[in-house]
Amino acid sequence: MSSCTDKNGDRWEIYPSGSEWRWRRTASNGRIVGASTEGYSSKAACIANAQRNGMTCTPS
Numbered sequence: 001m002s003s004c005t006d007k008n009g010d011r012w013e014i015y016p017s018g019s020e021w022r023w024r025r026t027a028s029n030g031r032i033v034g035a036s037t038e039g040y041s042s043k044a045a046c047i048a049n050a051q052r053n054g055m056t057c058t059p060s
Contacts, residue, residue, distance in 0.1 A: 002043075004057035012055045014046055021046035025055070 001015040009028035014021060020039025023046055027033045034053060040046035047059065 002059035004055075004059045006055070006057050012050060012057060012059060014043060014050065014059045023047075023050040023053075023055070025050075025053075 001013055003011060003013045005011050010033070011026045011028075012023060013026070014023050016022075017039055020041065021043045022036045022039055024032055024036070025034035036046065036049060040049060047055075
């Protein structure tokens with residue numbers, strides 16, 4: 001799993017789910033406020049989708 005924290009305090013996680021990759025966004029209060037609606041075949045495609053949905057940090 002890779003993760004990073006935006007300047008607003010939201011944590012973004014990129015994680016494997018079976019043979020696919022997914023992302024989720026967790027607010028500073030611990031609530032999940034966003035998640036991918038589909039799995040991606042590559043980690044890079046998953047990160048690109050998360051960036052289209054507001055991720056501005058770079059997951060490690």
